[in-house]
Amino acid sequence: MCSEPVGVSERPRLVAGLDCGHRTCFVGAGTIPGRDVSAVEQWEAALAEAGELTPGIVDSILDAHGERGARAIEAVAEERVKEYRDFTVVVGHEDEYVVEDDSCECADATYNLDDDDPDQLCWHAIAVHIADHVDAVDYHDMWYAEVREFL
Numbered sequence: 239m240c241s242e243p244v245g246v247s248e249r250p251r252l253v254a255g256l257d258c259g260h261r262t263c264f265v266g267a268g269t270i271p272g273r274d275v276s277a278v279e280q281w282e283a284a285l286a287e288a289g290e291l292t293p294g295i296v297d298s299i300l301d302a303h304g305e306r307g308a309r310a311i312e313a314v315a316e317e318r319v320k321e322y323r324d325f326t327v328v329v330g331h332e333d334e335y336v337v338e339d340d341s342c343e344c345a346d347a348t349y350n351l352d353d354d355d356p357d358q359l360c361w362h363a364i365a366v367h368i369a370d371h372v373d374a375v376d377y378h379d380m381w382y383a384e385v386r387e388f389l
Contacts, residue, residue, distance in 0.1 A: 277302035277357045278367070285371040302357060303364055306346075310364035319369035322382035326375070328362040335362045336382070 275283075281298040288295060291311065299307040313319060318329040325336045335344050340356075340363045347360040359367075369375045378385070 278359065279356075282367060282371065285368065290372055291368070299364070299368070303359065303361075306359070306361040307364055309361035310368055313361070313365040314369045314372065314374050317374065317376050319365050319375050320382075321375045321377045322380060322385065325382040326366050327382055328365050330362070334386075335360075337362050337366045 277298070281295055281302060284295050284298065285291070291314075296311065299311065303310070313328055313330075320327045320329065320334075325338065327334050327336055328342075330344075335342050340359055341347070342360045342362045344360050344362055347363070351358040351360060366375075
């Protein structure tokens, strides 16, 4: 039976949980007690705690996502994550991509990624996660549906 709380500060890369002796049962931040924490949940928890991209967090993102992670970090650094009243959009080099609940309309997400694996995200979705945690989302007080008409 889980009884001893484990704080985020004691395990900075993981979501707070309960120490069961043989393993930690993680709770909160969308996790299910007794379930292993995904790579995305790990680096997101560390990023939420740090509030910035540290070298260790960058390494975790790159380990989990490779080139997709690198492209996401680049997009955040270049302020290409935009939030409108109706959608969050990541500006790519060829088009703009709407990201909703980790779902993206890009070809990579459509054809290459497993929807059932929470660690498989396109770089647009990874960029939204990162930008949210480091307060780097460029907010526009307008409807993207209206803006899109002019593009």
